[in-house]
Amino acid sequence: MDADVRDRWLSQAGSRLSGAGRRSGAARTAVVELLAREGQCLISAQEIIDRLRASHAGSAASVYRTLDELLALGLVHRLEGRDGSARYEIVDPGLRHHHFVDEASGEVQAFTDEGLDRAIAGVAERLGVALSSRDVVLRGRRT
């Protein structure tokens, strides 16, 4: 967990949410704080729900509602999991990575690669599009 990213995103999220005219309640606060700490790489809604239930700090409905809000404000990014459940991760300028899924263990590893980023930028230019998001998920086995 990167403390700089956590703090920066937390303050970003705080201002964007209040700027959008939303009030801050206990459940939303709990979700936002959990995401700042553990949403730096893909976390599932179910995992958030389970964690909050363990500390009596929010219901499933509030988790989904908060995630929707954050998504609409561009504060989180959503990636569909292989099992039909969505995974979220915070959006922060200091975080730009892609994902590799080890099919042997199911474990997700984040990586960065400048060459890949350049290739994607090249594609966007060639297609004549302005990108708002890029999902790259590689799957395979370690050799």
Place this chain on the structure above:
Amino acid sequence: MDADVRDRWLSQAGSRLSGAGRRSGAARTAVVELLAREGQCLISAQEIIDRLRASHAGSAASVYRTLDELLALGLVHRLEGRDGSARYEIVDPGLRHHHFVDEASGEVQAFTDEGLDRAIAGVAERLGVALSSRDVVLRGRRT
């Protein structure tokens, strides 16, 4: 729709399925033929179900069962949709493409890009992994 790809995949699918000891029934045949024609770029299970129901040629259960089989045999590729419903597309040596989603219209456009493929191969080598699949989904707007 590319007729060469359709025919090649159809014969591939036929031999691999019977080779795996599976029998051919009406429903599975209908799914496989529909995929050969319209699964060259992302089609959802729901869409297949609706089409087959319209022609009384298969149930939801059979569609999912067939898709699972094809997936296990590596004959289709599965990509999770933004709305929590999976999308499938046939796997064919002559078809290697990535996807761009136009956020204005929701339309999906397939594209190929050698530079991107090279960059991905480079990443795999650097990470020391053997890839079994690569999902690249770019989202944005045409400029």
Place this chain on the structure above:
DNA sequence: TTATATGCAAAAGCTTTGCATGGGT
């Protein structure tokens, strides 16, 4: 005070599964 956030429970999709039946080989 007044609108919004929350929790519960019900509802809504998509997908899977059990079981009896039909059909391939």
Place this chain on the structure above:
DNA sequence: ACCCATGCAAAGCTTTTGCATATAA
């Protein structure tokens, strides 16, 4: 004849929604 494929309906999951209540501003 034997087993697999199929269809139906029920069950399972994740996610969404309605509504009464609690709470921030």
